[in-house]
Amino acid sequence: xxxxxxxxxxxxxxxxxxxxxxxxxxxxxxxxxxxxxxxxxxxxxxxxxxxxxxxxxxxxxxxxxxxxxxxxxxxxxxxxxxxxxxxxxxxxxxxxxxxxxxxxxxxxxxxxxxxxxxxxxxxxxxxxxxxxxxxxxxxxxxxxxxxxxxxxxxxxxxxxxxxxxxxxxxxxxxxxxxxxxxxxxxxxxxxxxxxxxxxxxxxxxxxxxxxxxxxxxxxxxxxxxxxxxxxxxxxxxxxxxxxxxxxxxxxxxxxxxxxxxxxxxxxxxxxxxxxxxxxxxxxxxxxxxxxxxxxxxxxxxxxxxxxxxxxxxxxxxxxxxxxxxxxxxxxxxxxxxxxxxxxxxxxxxxxxxxxxxxxxxxxxxxxxxxxxxxxxxxxxxxxxxxxxxxxxxxxxxxxxxxxxxx
Numbered sequence: 109x110x111x112x113x114x115x116x117x118x119x120x121x122x123x124x125x126x127x128x129x130x131x132x133x134x135x136x137x138x139x140x141x142x143x144x145x146x147x148x149x150x151x152x153x154x155x156x157x158x159x160x161x162x163x164x165x166x167x168x169x170x171x172x173x174x175x176x177x178x179x180x181x182x183x184x185x186x187x188x189x190x191x192x193x194x195x196x197x198x199x200x201x202x203x204x205x206x207x208x209x210x211x212x213x214x215x216x217x218x219x220x221x222x223x224x225x226x227x228x229x230x231x232x233x234x235x236x237x238x239x240x241x242x243x244x245x246x247x248x249x250x251x252x253x254x255x256x257x258x259x260x261x262x263x264x265x266x267x268x269x270x271x272x273x274x275x276x277x278x279x280x281x282x283x284x285x286x287x288x289x290x291x292x293x294x295x296x297x298x299x300x301x302x303x304x305x306x307x308x309x310x311x312x313x314x315x316x317x318x319x320x321x322x323x324x325x326x327x328x329x330x331x332x333x334x335x336x337x338x339x340x341x342x343x344x345x346x347x348x349x350x351x352x353x354x355x356x357x358x359x360x361x362x363x364x365x366x367x368x369x370x371x372x373x374x375x376x377x378x379x380x381x382x383x384x385x386x387x388x389x390x391x392x393x394x395x396x397x398x399x400x401x402x403x404x405x406x407x408x409x410x411x412x413x414x415x416x417x418x419x420x421x422x423x424x425x426x427x428x429x430x431x432x433x434x435x436x437x438x439x440x441x442x443x444x445x446x447x448x449x450x451x452x453x454x455x456x457x458x459x460x461x462x463x464x465x466x467x468x469x470x471x472x473x474x475x476x477x478x479x480x481x482x483x484x485x486x487x488x489x490x491x492x493x494x495x496x497x498x499x500x501x502x503x504x505x506x507x508x509x510x511x512x513x514x
Contacts, residue, residue, distance in 0.1 A: 143201050143398065147194060150405055154190040157412030158183035164425045171421075175360070177255040178234050179415065181262070185230065186408035189223045194405060197290045206285040206292065214272060217283050217292040222270035224379060225315045227407075229262040231368045232319035238361050239326035243333050269315060273307070280304040286385060288397025289378075295386050316376075323368055330361050363418040370414070371407045378404035 161183040165171045196216050200206050206213055237250050250258070274281035274294065280301040286293050296304055378400040385392055415422045 140201055143402075144198055147198060147201075147402060147405070150402070150409055151190045151194045151198075154186055154194075154405075154408035154412075157409060157416075158187040158190070160426060160429045161412055161415070161422075162187065164429070172252060174250045174252050174255040175237065177252055177259060178230065178237060181259040182227065182230050182234075182411060185223045185226045186411065188219065189405065189408055192219045193223065193291065197401075200285070200290045205287070213285060213292040214275075214283050217294060218270050218272060220291050220293065222266050224375065225269050226262055226266035227371065227375065228315055228319050229266060230259070231371055232322040233258050233262060234364050235323040235326040235368060238330060238364050242358075242361055243326075243329045265314070269311060274304055278303050281307075286382065286397070288385065288392065288394035289382055289401045290398065291401070293382060293386055295388070298388070316379075320372075323372070327361075327365055327368075330365075334358050334361065359418070363414065366418070367411055367414050370410050374404050374407040374410070 162180055165176050165180050193216065196208065196212070199208065208216075237255070240247055240249055272283060272294065275283050278301055280297050280299075281294050281304050282297065283292055284295045285291075286295075296308065300308070378397075381392060381397060381400055384390060385397065412426075416426045417423070
């Protein structure tokens with residue numbers, strides 16, 4: 109299998125792999141600490157947060173709904189990233205290069221790409237699920253079995269897209285260590301062969317263009333429906349159950365939109381820059397690559413935090429789990445009877461509602477003033493009304509004179 113450039117006939121593949129980082133100067137101890145500590149915190153927080161989500165749904169049958177199945181699938185991919193990808197990055201940062209050999213580098217490249225692709229596909233599935241619930245309520249909604257089938261499909265498609273087929277089949281693509289990202293990946297050699305070009309186009313379409321299109325289309329339609337209901341449907345005309353359902357759907361769509369938006373903002377820049385590095389396009393600073401990769405892995409922690417802050421159910425679950433560990437209580441110095449995250453989220457929600465109400469009142473005032481101006485304009489445009497008004501004013505002026513004449 110084509111793996112690395114042969115820079116010397118007397119060197120082993122492990123030596124060549126380590127020399128692939130020869131253009132990077134050894135980091136100082138302080139620089140290593142600044143890279144390792146934040147990433148270690150992200151890794152540990154991700155393991156704890158996603159393990160809580162997975163364990164909670166596994167224990168409680170009532171929580172095994174279609175939406176929670178999708179959330180658990182997300183947590184599994186983030187948990188896999190935290191266990192099978194990030195620890196090897198910490199080792200490579202500490203060793204100033206890849207020291208784990210060729211096979212581990214291939215595995216690292218596979219898992220890094222695999223979990224990223226599965227994450228993006230799951231975001232598209234969540235957007236489609238919210239689309240069916242809100243925009244197409246008369247159609248058959250996604251049930252638990254349907255959610256499991258979609259999740260399995262995403263994992264299978266992600267596996268086939270991440271498996272290193274090209275390094276096995278052609279010499280135009282090789283697995284190498286990327287010094288800036290501190291992970292292994294596929295590097296495309298010039299000129300690109302037909303098979304490599306086809307694989308590149310396939311990856312971009314299936315794992316970038318198509319999921320982005322589905323997400324944007326679904327949330328565009330969801331936004332239209334929610335806006336139309338808020339504007340045209342009078343709250344007095346709705347029953348309490350209809351109001352509750354509408355609020356639940358809107359809140360669920362808002363939560364999933366925040367999760368998807370933050371994930372896309374964190375994941376896609378790092379993926380795009382790593383693709384450019386793999387295509388050997390331009391000279392990208394290693395510091396920028398490291399920062400983008402660290403930000404990308406932060407989404408493994410952000411998603412459990414969003415669910416815990418936006419959903420009272422998940423807030424209560426996280427509180428119960430954290431109270432079981434005295435270590436957490438001693439660190440924060442508080443007992444998790446009330447979640448500060450949930451309190452902050454409620455205050456922020458009240459602020460948004462008050463701001464929205466003020467905007468609506470201003471819009472209604474503007475509409476009423478516009479209506480008054482338009483009615484006056486219509487009166488001015490009617491000839492007989494203008495004549496009648498002038499005659500009445502003339503009468504009003506002459507009446508005092510007539511009265512004084514008597």
